[in-house]
Amino acid sequence: MDKTIESVAEAVAGIGDGAVVMIGGFGGSGAPIELMHALIDRHRQTGSPKGLTVVNNNAGNGHVGLAALIEAGMVAKLVCSFPRSADPRVFTEKYLAGEIELELVPQGTLAERIRAGGAGIPAFYTPTSYGTQLAQGKPVAEFEGRPYVQERWLKADFALIKAHVADRHGNLTYNKAARNFNPLMCMAARETIVQAAQVVPAGGIDPEHVVTPGIFVNRVVEVPEPQQEELLNRAGATYP
Amino acid sequence: MTGTTHDDIKLSNAQIAWRAAQDIADGAYVNLGIGLPEAVARYQPPGREAIFHTENGILNFGEAPPEGQEDWDLINAGKKAVTLKPGAAFFHHADSFAMVRGGHLDVAILGAYQVAQNGDLANWSVGARGVPAVGGAMDLVHGAKRVAVLTEHVTKKGEPKLVERCALPLTGVGCVTRVYTSLAVIDIENGRFMLREKLPAIGLEELQSLTGAELAVDGTVADLIVPEF
Numbered sequence: 001m002d003k004t005i006e007s008v009a010e011a012v013a014g015i016g017d018g019a020v021v022m023i024g025g026f027g028g029s030g031a032p033i034e035l036m037h038a039l040i041d042r043h044r045q046t047g048s049p050k051g052l053t054v055v056n057n058n059a060g061n062g063h064v065g066l067a068a069l070i071e072a073g074m075v076a077k078l079v080c081s082f083p084r085s086a087d088p089r090v091f092t093e094k095y096l097a098g099e100i101e102l103e104l105v106p107q108g109t110l111a112e113r114i115r116a117g118g119a120g121i122p123a124f125y126t127p128t129s130y131g132t133q134l135a136q137g138k139p140v141a142e143f144e145g146r147p148y149v150q151e152r153w154l155k156a157d158f159a160l161i162k163a164h165v166a167d168r169h170g171n172l173t174y175n176k177a178a179r180n181f182n183p184l185m186c187m188a189a190r191e192t193i194v195q196a197a198q199v200v201p202a203g204g205i206d207p208e209h210v211v212t213p214g215i216f217v218n219r220v221v222e223v224p225e226p227q228q229e230e231l232l233n234r235a236g237a238t239y240p
Numbered sequence: 241m242t243g244t245t246h247d248d249i250k251l252s253n254a255q256i257a258w259r260a261a262q263d264i265a266d267g268a269y270v271n272l273g274i275g276l277p278e279a280v281a282r283y284q285p286p287g288r289e290a291i292f293h294t295e296n297g298i299l300n301f302g303e304a305p306p307e308g309q310e311d312w313d314l315i316n317a318g319k320k321a322v323t324l325k326p327g328a329a330f331f332h333h334a335d336s337f338a339m340v341r342g343g344h345l346d347v348a349i350l351g352a353y354q355v356a357q358n359g360d361l362a363n364w365s366v367g368a369r370g371v372p373a374v375g376g377a378m379d380l381v382h383g384a385k386r387v388a389v390l391t392e393h394v395t396k397k398g399e400p401k402l403v404e405r406c407a408l409p410l411t412g413v414g415c416v417t418r419v420y421t422s423l424a425v426i427d428i429e430n431g432r433f434m435l436r437e438k439l440p441a442i443g444l445e446e447l448q449s450l451t452g453a454e455l456a457v458d459g460t461v462a463d464l465i466v467p468e469f
Contacts, residue, residue, distance in 0.1 A: 106375075132410045
């Protein structure tokens with residue numbers, strides 16, 4: 001078994017128009033910048049993919065990564081908890097112009113919906129958002145005397161993931177708080193595509209240290225010294 | 241209601257944070273909301289160790305690193321670079337919010353636009369205009385054993401932030417247990433604001449005039465004494 005592939009271009013080649021794509025990260029931490037930029041490269045060359053639904057905690061920052069994906073006009077809908085950042089202009093302008101749809105989800109509900117999608121649980125109840133605008137239209141039920149809101153699973157066609165170390169079976173570790181949504185999204189996508197700073201042979205990660213077991217991963221591409229959104233923005237970078 | 245007196249005598253943000261920090265017990269697991277509540281971590285009473293949680297997957301993080309030594313994979317929920325203390329742990333987002341909703345946090349301390357006397361909190365949206373954003377606010381108000389609010393007593397225009405009913409969109413229903421303001425410490429009990437402490441420089445009547453709902457008093461009201469800094 002060998003899930004490794006040679007290039008980020010090859011890694012994202014199968015993502016088509018209208019796909020639902022989960023993208024890991026919390027702000028720039030754990031964001032797979034190189035995979036997103038490869039998707040933008042393909043769009044520039046072929047006009048595809050477009051009309052994407054993207055699931056991410058945020059809505060991009062500056063003009064790189066997710067912000068660049070939105071700026072390129074590739075995203076029709078965003079599912080996120082916090083579409084604000086130090087420089088949120090790209091998303092804000094498109095949203096206020098009615099050019100991008102937003103589904104706003106409380107952060108813990110977003111995480112649990114993704115987990116549920118990966119775990120085969122179609123719906124669950126949470127106290128979060130009860131009595132607020134974000135619970136409107138959702139079923140409510142009482143358990144042990146308290147009201148809870150029903151939420152549904154969230155699944156994707158593809159997940160773009162940033163890992164620290166991967167082995168050839170797709171077992172993954174992450175770097176510090178770059179873990180965030182990444183392990184959940186690995187579970188919830190039909191095809192999970194991982195960029196890892198280092199790819200090692202099977203056995204190169206202590207089984208006690210594996211965070212995401214390879215069963216949740218389909219493709220792994222090595223991206224040594226991956227870019228960080230925060231540093232790109234401080235340098236005033238734009239993509240392309 | 242001019243707000244002039246309020247501005248002259250009120251506690252600074254750091255002083256409100258100091259007061260809130262005095263109520264955090266040794267060994268407590270605590271989440272501090274983005275902004276004003278973040279300062280609470282700086283005023284831990286000596287000899288007590290609290291463990292701070294951040295939504296994006298760290299327990300026991302510490303202060304910001306010196307400039308130039310940031311690791312941008314090591315940030316807090318406000319996307320600021322942090323450091324780790326001995327005994328820190330990383331976890332993914334679903335585990336992080338299991339800690340929140342599952343009743344594992346001892347205290348969550350949040351900011352507020354408005355708090356109602358029944359414990360309703362509005363702190364995520366000021367209305368329909370602009371881009372709505374909620375983050376973890378609606379999760380954090382559920383599950384922590386105590387949900388406290390840190391806030392100015394009145395808005396910049398001098399309008400009460402403690403009200404009978406929130407006019408702004410709610411973050412959570414009946415969730416707040418204690419409010420630390422720039423003038424007072426107030427518990428929420430049985431649908432009422434129960435005044436526990438107030439600055440010695442303000443009279444009960446004037447404090448009431450700056451509050452949008454009745455302040456109840458149960459026994460004595462202690463002086464709110466905070467160091468100068």
